[in-house]
Amino acid sequence: MHQNALDIVGQDKARQKRLSILAEIGCILLFILFMMPFFIVLLNSARTNAEIINSAVGMPENWANFKENVVAVWNNPTFNFLKALKDSVIITILSLAVISVCSAMTAWVLVRNKTKWSTALFMMFVAAMVIPFQVVMFPLITWFKNLGDFLHIPLLRSHGGLVFAYLGFGESMTIFIFHGFVKNIPLEIEEAADIDGCSLPAAAAGVRHRAGAQRPVDLE
């Protein structure tokens, strides 16, 4: 009986070894597959048009072309790469900051204030995750134009308006994630902070970067 059990463990060890070798090979193959497109982009960014047309895959003839291509993109007045990059960075930083701070505050209230209003509000945020962008896309443009004219704030073609729109679209998912986080923070910590004289609710402690970057896509 004892012998038998050892046998099974021995067999299991051998099988485990085979499995781990398989896993290793699988990982390497998948990794190559996942990185291949990036590799191709890198290679092609160092080739000339003629080279790419002649053969789609291949090593660049001269890596100096890489620098030339980058400089050409950077200086091209029709792309205006620098301005686009600057706008993307500004919009991403602003919307990430606004979305994470505002959503964290809301999630804290929705967790700590247990009334039927807060439950209803939470359900509404969750339900909004299903609304496809296409449904609100056209009315949003006319509505933002009218609202902007009324308030004398440019909501279209402005960073502020875009960040505000991103807050509307991004907050549902973020509140949902923060809601889970805040629920796991014990209430005692907040009570202790209050006794120690902390004025602002310690929900900020739960602020973590939201997984996934906001992608800068222009709403126009």
Next chain:
Amino acid sequence: MDNQKFFSGRRERKITEFLFLVPTVLAFFLVIIIPFIIGIYYSFTDWDGVNAARNVVGLANYKAIFTEPGFLHAFLTTVLFTLFNVIAVNVVAFLMALLVTSQVKGRNLYRAGFFVPNLIGGIVLGSIWQFIFSSILPAMGKALGWGWLSTSMITNARTVVGAMVTVNTWQYAGYIMMIYVASIQGISQQVMEAASVDGATYWIRVRKILIPLMANAFTISLFLTLTNSFKMYDVNLALTNGGPVTMFMKTPVQASELLALNIYNTAFKYSKMALGQAKAVIFFIVLVVVSLVQVSINKSKEVEM
């Protein structure tokens, strides 16, 4: 201590809570709810998006939708794409999660590597893969003498959905993998070890222990992939932009045009705002029904430890 009493009295706490809610609720109503309601109103009019004039036409738009081959084809293509995509993304993501939570060397590198495609926007991805499908794969096919590979996948109406599933799996599997990884790491190692001592092989352990305990992660992942596949727009636009023309109901239609792209084209390319809006409302209803069914089925399969 009573929940309501701390933080300097009840009234101040109420004010704080109110102020904490204002920004998100305001944005929520101004960005989503009000346009959503306006949109439903538009779908009952004949607005073209350019002229200010519009008349209420009742259900005419909705009637027009269900006899339009382009829309019906886009609808069926979207269902087909969603079906393949949900399966492909989740199977690949689950296998990758198993790989990177095993004892493989350099698993953190693999985890990061599989996640990287997710950091790039769909438009850029679509352009990269368009080049791969239209130039690199045919070149490879010719070099290897494989006939099926030497014509581009995205110019063939039969294979174009497969190409989109490939690209989307490549992009999205890493993200879903992270959800599965978090879930696997939450399962206590002792359960798996106990089963191992009792003689359960690796695959039995995965099937009988891991998968039932990960039901919660499956619910979330399936919900995310389902809604995202249904709403797929950017990869569709950059990769095929509707793709080759094919015949459907004796009318030429765009073979790879998914719902979101169809709605966008109706509204902006053909200037039929109201019709596009009616399509969007149908789209929303279908999406709500499908995701409600999915979540309730998945929820019923979840088990508690």
